Amino acid sequence: MAIVVFGAGGGLGLSLTKALKQKFNDSTLIAVSRHPITERVAGVHYTTIEDYTSTHLHAWVNEFSERGEVLEGVVSTIGMLHDDDTFPEKQLDDLNEANLSKLFSVNAVMPLMILKACKSLLDKKQSRFFVQLSAKVGSIEDNYLGGWYSYRGSKAALNMLLKTAAIELKRSHKSFVVAAIHPGTTDTQLSKPFQKRVPDDKLYSPALSAERIVKVIEGLKPEDSGGLFHWNGERLPY
Ligand SMILES: NC(=O)c1ccc[n+]([C@@H]2O[C@H](COP(=O)([O-])OP(=O)(O)OC[C@H]3O[C@@H](n4cnc5c(N)ncnc54)[C@H](OP(=O)(O)O)[C@@H]3O)[C@@H](O)[C@H]2O)c1
Known part of the structure; x- marks a missing residue:
């Protein structure tokens, strides 16, 4: 059984790879990144991918198939908030097409292309989960502050796309969870540029967050499929 x-x-x-290896020690752990990883965990299989587009994901799926392993689960951390050209918008006047498209592509399109590519690897009985890191600010109901248009909008789109896939997969893969x-x-x-406003006790280390995420993953049940979960395991409103 393999977790990717x-x-x-x-x-x-990086932290999730370490935490998953510790918790699912009997499973093969495969870490995929666009860049070679130097901070390695013993026993983990590392592989690079050019980008998270269909062509390269297909090549990765073929490579995985040749291993002859059953896919137990997938955890995707793909996501972005800012880069050299992109910063969260405070107001409508800050919006532009390029930044909106870029964030929708990384935060919503790529995760769904990963799920689509992995679908052919899913075993109806043994595959257990597809988990994508999302964000509470993508909750429409929970949006009281506004701002961060592209990030909020793209994470809300992600949540809807995951829920839609969960409904479809429930029909064929009854024990599989999309979360x-x-x-x-x-x-x-x-989060670096935004940490000044965050109280010390609300800024978590990657190791602590990874430990909490793994705990949520361990507790996922088929009836949870399609849900958005807080790191403490509570269900968040969409
Ligand atoms: N940190 C927080 O406070 C926080 C809060 C709420 C939600 N989240 C979510 O948690 C997830 C992980 O975040 P993080 O804090 O670990 O951020 P990070 O260090 O920037 O990692 C983000 C990952 O997304 C991939 N990525 C980023 N830009 C990309 C692009 N343009 N094209 C393709 N892939 C790209 C990278 O994959 P490679 O390994 O291939 O480079 C990278 O590993 C994200 O989905 C984020 O939205 C984070």
């Missing part, structure tokens, strides 16, 4: 982490090179990706998990504000490059 996509986006294994990020702050949460989105909110990790909480974690000290990674993604």
